[in-house]
Amino acid sequence: MADNGKNLEHAKDLGRIDVKNQELEKMVDQHGANIYWERSIFCSCLDTYTGQPDFTCPSCKGKGYFYFGGTQTKALVYSINAKKDQYPIGMLDVGTSYMTCHSYDRVAFRDRITFLDMKSIYSQVVTFEGDPEGEVLKYKPLDVITVRNLGQEIPKTAYTIAGNRIKFQDGLFNPNDRFSVLMEILPTYVVIDIPHELRGTYIKFGYMTEQWMELPKQYMIKREDLMPSSPDTPPSMG
Ligand SMILES: [Zn+2]
Numbered sequence: 001m002a003d004n005g006k007n008l009e010h011a012k013d014l015g016r017i018d019v020k021n022q023e024l025e026k027m028v029d030q031h032g033a034n035i036y037w038e039r040s041i042f043c044s045c046l047d048t049y050t051g052q053p054d055f056t057c058p059s060c061k062g063k064g065y066f067y068f069g070g071t072q073t074k075a076l077v078y079s080i081n082a083k084k085d086q087y088p089i090g091m092l093d094v095g096t097s098y099m100t101c102h103s104y105d106r107v108a109f110r111d112r113i114t115f116l117d118m119k120s121i122y123s124q125v126v127t128f129e130g131d132p133e134g135e136v137l138k139y140k141p142l143d144v145i146t147v148r149n150l151g152q153e154i155p156k157t158a159y160t161i162a163g164n165r166i167k168f169q170d171g172l173f174n175p176n177d178r179f180s181v182l183m184e185i186l187p188t189y190v191v192i193d194i195p196h197e198l199r200g201t202y203i204k205f206g207y208m209t210e211q212w213m214e215l216p217k218q219y220m221i222k223r224e225d226l227m228p229s230s231p232d233t234p235p236s237m238g
Pocket of ligand 1: 044061063065171
């Protein structure tokens with residue numbers, strides 16, 4: 001009965017409870033938010049010896065990686081607040097959440113996630129360059145709340161928005177003048193940790209032999225504009 005001092009009798013005829021992987025996938029489908037998922041890839045301008053990107057690189061703008069592709073799928077999101085006391089107050093958890101994706105969406109470290117059903121507020125300072133097409137904003141605004149030069153509001157009639165560009169009436173600004181914009185955007189996050197990438201389980205129910213099943217995976221994500229080195233390239237989605 002005893003085996004190394006442990007009583008294993010209780011485990012002999014124990015009913016097996018399998019994790020219902022399809023149920024978890026269904027949860028993501030039924031309750032998840034719509035996301036636009038872009039993959040990240042290292043840029044070939046990276047020096048393989050020093051690991052440094054070329055700061056004049058036209059494809060990554062010196063970041064060392066860029067985004068490509070783009071797929072619409074679903075993700076469940078949770079606030080990180082439940083675990084707040086594990087982190088220094090007000091530090092790590094600013095703009096950070098957890099997200100669970102389908103097992104087959106192989107989201108990776110540094111990938112970019114845009115939440116299509118939600119809105120967030122974003123503020124940016126832009127240097128006027130006088131581009132005839134308009135000045136480039138980091139994100140495509142859903143709505144521009146205000147544009148200001150120091151405290152002075154620029155009237156809405158003095159500019160037009162097209163995509164991620166803002167174009168002012170002639171003569172309002174000179175090159176190198178700065179203005180700030182407050183706008184509504186789609187919330188954009190970057191994957192900063194992959195704690196459950198290896199999540200899976202053996203399942204026997206309904207199968208002749210045990211099968212290895214991957215489970216929906218959890219990722220830690222952070223607002224892109226709150227990243228320590230916030231990238232300055234606009235998202236590729238139009
Ligand atoms: Zn590059």
